[in-house]
Amino acid sequence: MRPFAFLPLAAIALAPFALGSAARAEPPQKIFNLIVYGDDPCPKGEGDEIIVCARRPESERYRIPKKLREKPAPSGGPGWGSQVATMEQVQRQTLPGSCSAIGSNGFTGCTAKMLEQWFAERRMQESRGEP
Numbered sequence: 501m502r503p504f505a506f507l508p509l510a511a512i513a514l515a516p517f518a519l520g521s522a523a524r525a526e527p528p529q530k531i532f533n534l535i536v537y538g539d540d541p542c543p544k545g546e547g548d549e550i551i552v553c554a555r556r557p558e559s560e561r562y563r564i565p566k567k568l569r570e571k572p573a574p575s576g577g578p579g580w581g582s583q584v585a586t587m588e589q590v591q592r593q594t595l596p597g598s599c600s601a602i603g604s605n606g607f608t609g610c611t612a613k614m615l616e617q618w619f620a621e622r623r624m625q626e627s628r629g630e631p
Contacts, residue, residue, distance in 0.1 A: 529547075529548055530549040530550070531551075531552070532551045534551060534554070536553050536556070537555075537556050537558050537560060538557065538561070599612075599613045
């Protein structure tokens, strides 16, 4: 075993004691963080007190803080109902009764779509009072 192997460890352990008094200056005893509104003066510290003031406009004096005003984002994503509706909309082209060349019974779906459109246009005309 080497006799001087412990010297680097001893130097690290004794380093805080070797520092002068300037390195060990005491922090102030009291620190205050205040928010002042409008033209209100920032109070003066007494003795070794430190007072830090943040200035806000007068219109913010009686308002709820911005962090509390903001609503948290909803968690969980979209609801199941909207997810099912999206899946049905995507799959509608390949289902029977669709109006596409790739779905089975596509011609019947096209006829049904045309009839739905005709009835919707007719309802709109009746609601406007047109013959």
